[in-house]
Amino acid sequence: MxxxxxxxxxxxxxxxxxxxxxxxxxxxxxxxxxxxxxxxxxxxxxxxxxxxxxxxxxxxxxxxxxxxxxxxxxxxxxxxxxxxxxxxxxxxxxxxxxxxxxxxxxxxxxxxxxxxxxxxxxxxxxxxxxxxxxxxxxxxxxxxxxxxxxxxxxxxxxxxxxxxxxxxxxxxxxxxxxxxxxxxxxxxxxxxxxxxxxxxxxxxxxxxxSLAEFAGRGARPSVTVRTPEPDALTALLTAQGAAVRPDGEGALAVTGLTGPRIAELAFERRLLLTELTPRGLSLERAFMELTADHADHLAGDPR
Structure with missing residues (x-):
């Protein structure tokens, strides 16, 4: 050792x-x-x-x-x-x-x-x-x-x-x-x-x-969603208690709801989904979140 x-x-x-x-x-x-x-x-x-x-x-x-x-x-x-x-x-x-x-x-x-x-x-x-x-x-x-x-x-x-x-x-x-x-x-x-x-x-x-324990300290698993009607879908999912944020190039990152539940809600409202991708716990995401206050050089840092 x-x-x-x-x-x-x-x-x-x-x-x-x-x-x-x-x-x-x-x-x-x-x-x-x-x-x-x-x-x-x-x-x-x-x-x-x-x-x-x-x-x-x-x-x-x-x-x-x-x-x-x-x-x-x-x-x-x-x-x-x-x-x-x-x-x-x-x-x-x-x-x-x-x-x-x-x-x-x-x-x-x-x-x-x-x-x-x-x-x-x-x-x-x-x-x-x-x-x-x-x-x-x-x-x-x-x-x-x-x-x-x-x-x-x-x-x-x-x-x-x-x-x-x-x-x-x-x-x-x-x-x-x-x-x-x-x-x-x-x-x-x-x-x-x-x-x-x-x-x-x-x-x-x-x-x-362990790797799994550390990754679990970061952000919750999310689902990447794409739709031609992002505003309507955001309002629908938010009303169900989900957190929705833009995720680049027209995608939405949704936490608080599973992929199947998002698909079910969209189907009920006749909202087309062009992508529905679950994102598991990520080492990179956990690392960035948990070390942000310990980094000396951050791009875009106003300091």
Whole structure:
């Protein structure tokens, strides 16, 4: 497990991480979410011992990670896919990591095949796309076959096939009983991948709960409706206790009534419906609502 207890990091008068406490457990994918500047990357760096906390503590399997002499055998991490020596080949980069962590050399070829870079192993990293660098970073994280894995924005630059592959990889690693912590801004992918969420804002904990529980804290499920007579339908549904608001491009978002009930009411009044689409609980909607007061940069914010 990763155990974070009262973790705090200050830079002068700025508090980047504020008394943060949470546990990342094995056997599930934990999404680590928060607006820009929330303190996610700083927290990940403190887990790995790259930044020293101002207060509190963080342990991996009961002890600070910095105290482990062969770190890649215990924790694999991808923090910045671009933070590699461009003059080296992919195989040479991984070989250095393997040697410094007493990992058998044959693991280099194995992980290159696993991430889809077997044919690019001898190429210089400077010629890699961002997506290829992400794959190489994931290969480095897997190199020591560790029980704990950390990924910071691992989907950036990946094409749709790469995104699908990473999603399956994370589920596989968790299914093997490993501890998997993924920081990402891609809510749709987190919705399809994560089992549990740790959400922070301005360095403080906002939520530590299952994906379903967090999504349920946001707006109620709604129904998207389109009709040639929006005013008449709005009046009808409002009279039945529903809340109706414009939802872009002529659509209406209705909460408080189910899709079948909306269809029944419209039929009784002979109102044509051209769309009736239920919208379930959404991670993105819940995230935007629950972190709005914790974001430092909001487009259109009058401040």
């Amino acid at each position: 990763i155990e974070v207890n009262g973790l705090t990091k200050r830079y002068g008068g700025t508090t980047a991480v504020d008394d943060l406490t949470f546990t990342v457990r094995p056997g599930r994918v934990t999404g680590f979410l928060g607006p820009n500047g929330a303190g996610k990357s700083t927290t990940l760096r403190m887990i790995l011992g790259l930044n020293a906390p101002t207060g509190g503590s963080v342990t991996v399997d009961g002890q600070p990670f910095r105290g482990r002499p062969r770190g890649l055998r215990h924790v694999g991490a991808l923090l910045d896919a671009a933070d590699v020596h461009g003059g080296r080949s992919a195989a040479a980069h991984l070989a250095v990591l393997a040697r410094s962590n007493a990992i058998p050399r044959e693991r280099v070829a194995q992980v290159l095949r696993e991430v889809g870079l077997a044919e690019a192993g001898r190429r210089r990293i400077a010629g890699f796309s961002l997506g290829m660098k992400q794959r190489l970073g994931i290969a480095g994280a897997l190199l020591g076959d560790p029980p704990v894995l950390l990924f910071d924005e691992p989907l950036n630059g990946l094409d749709p096939e790469g995104v699908r592959w990473v999603r399956g990889l994370f589920r596989q690693l968790a299914g093997e009983g490993r501890t998997v912590l993924v920081s990402s801004h891609m809510m749709r992918e987190m919705e399809n991948t994560a089992d549990h969420l740790v959400v922070i804002g301005r360095g403080a904990l906002i939520a530590d709960q």
